[in-house]
Amino acid sequence: MLLLQVLINGLLLGGLYGIMALGMSLIWGVMNIVNVAHGALIMLGAYLTFWMFYLWGLDPFVSLPLTIASLFVYGYCLQRWVLNLVVRAQLFLTLLITFGVEVVMINVARLLWSSDLRQVAPSYAAANFEVGELTIPWVRLWVFATTLVLSLVFLVVLEHTRLGRAIRATSEELRAARLTGIPVAHIYAVTFGLGAALAGAAGGLWGMLFPITPVMGGSLTLKSFVVAVLGGLGTMLGAIVGGLVLGLAESFTATYLGPTYPNAISFGLLVLILILRPTGILGRKT
Amino acid sequence: MTTRESQRRWGLFVGTLVSAILLAGGIAHAADEIVLGTAISQTGKYAREGKFYVDAYTLTVDAVNKAGGVKVGGKTYQLTLKMYDDQSDPSLSVRLFTKLVTSDKVNFLLGPYSSGITIPASAVAEKYEIPMIQGGGASGKIFDRGYTYIFGTLPKAELYFQSAIEAAAKMNPPVRTAALLFSNEAFDRSVGEGSRQWLKDAKIDKVYDEEYQPATQDFTSILAVIKTKNPDLILVAGHEENSLNFIRQAQAAGVNPRMMVFTVGPPTGDFRKTLGRAAEYVYGVTPWLPDMEIGGDIFKSARDFDKQFQPRFGYAADYHVASGAADVLAFKAAIERAQSLDAKKVREALAALDVETLYGRIKFESTGQIAMSQVLVQILDGKVVPVYVAGRFVNKPVYPAPKWSERK
Numbered sequence: 001m002l003l004l005q006v007l008i009n010g011l012l013l014g015g016l017y018g019i020m021a022l023g024m025s026l027i028w029g030v031m032n033i034v035n036v037a038h039g040a041l042i043m044l045g046a047y048l049t050f051w052m053f054y055l056w057g058l059d060p061f062v063s064l065p066l067t068i069a070s071l072f073v074y075g076y077c078l079q080r081w082v083l084n085l086v087v088r089a090q091l092f093l094t095l096l097i098t099f100g101v102e103v104v105m106i107n108v109a110r111l112l113w114s115s116d117l118r119q120v121a122p123s124y125a126a127a128n129f130e131v132g133e134l135t136i137p138w139v140r141l142w143v144f145a146t147t148l149v150l151s152l153v154f155l156v157v158l159e160h161t162r163l164g165r166a167i168r169a170t171s172e173e174l175r176a177a178r179l180t181g182i183p184v185a186h187i188y189a190v191t192f193g194l195g196a197a198l199a200g201a202a203g204g205l206w207g208m209l210f211p212i213t214p215v216m217g218g219s220l221t222l223k224s225f226v227v228a229v230l231g232g233l234g235t236m237l238g239a240i241v242g243g244l245v246l247g248l249a250e251s252f253t254a255t256y257l258g259p260t261y262p263n264a265i266s267f268g269l270l271v272l273i274l275i276l277r278p279t280g281i282l283g284r285k286t
Numbered sequence: 287m288t289t290r291e292s293q294r295r296w297g298l299f300v301g302t303l304v305s306a307i308l309l310a311g312g313i314a315h316a317a318d319e320i321v322l323g324t325a326i327s328q329t330g331k332y333a334r335e336g337k338f339y340v341d342a343y344t345l346t347v348d349a350v351n352k353a354g355g356v357k358v359g360g361k362t363y364q365l366t367l368k369m370y371d372d373q374s375d376p377s378l379s380v381r382l383f384t385k386l387v388t389s390d391k392v393n394f395l396l397g398p399y400s401s402g403i404t405i406p407a408s409a410v411a412e413k414y415e416i417p418m419i420q421g422g423g424a425s426g427k428i429f430d431r432g433y434t435y436i437f438g439t440l441p442k443a444e445l446y447f448q449s450a451i452e453a454a455a456k457m458n459p460p461v462r463t464a465a466l467l468f469s470n471e472a473f474d475r476s477v478g479e480g481s482r483q484w485l486k487d488a489k490i491d492k493v494y495d496e497e498y499q500p501a502t503q504d505f506t507s508i509l510a511v512i513k514t515k516n517p518d519l520i521l522v523a524g525h526e527e528n529s530l531n532f533i534r535q536a537q538a539a540g541v542n543p544r545m546m547v548f549t550v551g552p553p554t555g556d557f558r559k560t561l562g563r564a565a566e567y568v569y570g571v572t573p574w575l576p577d578m579e580i581g582g583d584i585f586k587s588a589r590d591f592d593k594q595f596q597p598r599f600g601y602a603a604d605y606h607v608a609s610g611a612a613d614v615l616a617f618k619a620a621i622e623r624a625q626s627l628d629a630k631k632v633r634e635a636l637a638a639l640d641v642e643t644l645y646g647r648i649k650f651e652s653t654g655q656i657a658m659s660q661v662l663v664q665i666l667d668g669k670v671v672p673v674y675v676a677g678r679f680v681n682k683p684v685y686p687a688p689k690w691s692e693r694k
Contacts (some may be wrong), residue, residue: 002510002511005510006507006510009504009506009507009510010507013362013504013506041632044437065534107329110329110333115333115334115335116556116560117334117526117527117530117556117560118560119530119534119555119561121534121560121561121562123563125534126534126537126538126564126690127538127539128538128540130540132607135513135538135539135540137538137539139538140538141602195458209504210503210504210531211527211530211531211560213334213527214328215331215333219501251504251506252505252507254498254507254508254512255507255508255511258472258496258497259496259498259502259507259508260496260497260498260499261469261496261498262502263499263501267511
């Protein structure tokens with residue numbers, strides 16, 4: 001019974017990791033930007049959800065589209081007028097700039113909202129149901145369902161729409177994309193916007209389960225990074241699979257090896273995957 | 287070549303200028319003021335708790351100055367604060383404390399927040415033989431190195447759960463089994479070590495005993511295991527965020543112990559506000575409550591202190607704040623007793639200090655740590671109610687805590 005409970009816990013959390021990494025993987029895959037500010041975007045999404053809940057009483061699931069839209073606009077502007085200036089520069093430079101963006105975002109958040117712990121706690125926050133000896137929290141289940149739906153929508157957009165094709169074309173063959181008239185600067189901005197929107201969604205969902213602080217993003221950037229590499233860079237389905245794998249690994253390690261080991265195992269797993277399958281679980285051979 | 291040379295010249299020039307300014311700064315405060323230097327977390331992961339100390343130091347220094355300053359040999363000195371931000375980084379903290387001592391030439395040192403930062407930072411105080419009083423680190427590891435210049439106003443980590451475990455054994459029906467969970471930080475490890483001994487003494491069976499990483503957000507797997515052991519008592523040592531996550535997830539997972547105790551969180555107003563009804567019946571420990579009948583010089587009572595503190599900073603003082611205030615007051619008392627600003631003489635006075643303050647009686651053990659026990663409190667109707675103080679019950683706790691599913 002414990003085994004099954006641990007499995008469910010891991011899967012429910014893994015979904016959240018998946019959507020977190022999805023945005024990072026997209027931006028990385030298309031533009032070769034390792035977005036260090038990814039966690040800060042998640043933080044921003046979490047705070048937006050919190051304030052809409054706190055000030056207007058808006059249910060966090062209801063306000064999610066607003067959060068997603070706001071983060072899309074924010075991400076679009078950030079790429080269009082800041083990151084596009086250096087997008088073709090060395091990796092180091094983009095790393096530095098996104099790091100700067102992260103520092104600014106965290107400190108502005110601290111100035112505006114203080115370092116107090118915040119919590120989005122709708123009335124149903126702690127509700128659960130039991131199946132035999134298993135206890136399943138409703139919120140986690142809904143959060144999981146939401147991540148799956150959002151990921152699915154996103155995959156469909158990327159695979160089956162003009163916009164998605166343009167993004168993939170830009171990623172695969174920049175010169176050819178330019179020649180066919182794809183407005184690359186715009187596509188880059190849209191891509192970053194989508195990545196930010198996914199981060200925002202992840203933040204809104206994260207805030208329903210865990211406390212929100214200006215510094216919450218740091219460890220989430222790291223988690224997203226691990227998941228993105230684990231699943232296979234640039235493959236969107238890989239991010240989801242990577243998330244589930246990480247969620248399960250953490251859950252099982254905490255239960256059977258002890259709660260100090262999840263990080264050791266997660267990073268050990270990362271190293272192992274990099275040795276055995278350098279392109280990630282679902283990564284294509286190049 | 288020439289550009290490199292001129293660059294070097296510039297560097298020399300700027301360097302000289304900076305050191306001249308620093309030197310001037312060092313001389314400038316030699317007048318009628320006593321400078322208390324500190325580096326404390328204003329950014330980074332301890333920014334929240336760090337702010338408690340920044341505000342406590344600020345308020346207390348102002349209050350001491352308003353009441354006439356510090357009197358030494360017929361002369362009155364004003365206290366001033368020299369404060370840096372250690373960004374929650376232990377190695378930066380060491381650099382800043384070294385700077386405070388060597389280039390800012392402060393008279394005395396106030397401590398940083400968290401045991402992890404205090405352990406290296408206090409080594410600087412010891413090396414330069416400048417007394418440091420700190421109210422933010424309680425781990426025994428700070429005090430068991432034979433240092434003589436470090437004093438602390440938080441009770442011993444090993445004693446944190448003593449009152450809770452003692453009370454648990456006296457409940458009706460008594461607690462028989464306990465789960466112990468602590469983060470692998472220096473302080474919480476010491477709490478864990480102490481707790482094992484107290485549990486043994488109280489003849490309570492330990493059915494779970496694990497460490498976790500302080501960055502842990504998700505406790506569901508840990509809770510799943512604890513649930514299978516069904517303990518009467520759960521003891522959790524960690525930071526406020528850990529406590530928040532644990533309680534919320536225990537509720538969602540339907541884990542129902544008779545009693546849940548946390549090292550950090552329950553006495554803080556913000557904690558109760560964030561958790562809302564889920565905080566009900568949770569126990570905490572605190573060395574200090576604003577409605578305790580204690581007081582002394584500068585602040586007539588704990589209540590009086592809170593009355594000055596709350597309107598100025600917009601939140602209620604908790605034990606972190608009171609402990610920080612006690613540090614400044616301990617310096618004032620020791621300097622006046624020593625009748626000198628000499629670091630060695632003030633250290634002697636601190637070691638022999640025995641003074642009543644808003645925080646309680648300040649009397650240091652030979653290790654430098656305050657001799658003080660914890661008050662067990664329970665959250666009832668959103669208020670912090672003292673339950674068990676110094677070996678006896680002062681209020682009736684709600685025990686066993688109602689099951690989550692039976693609460694409104």
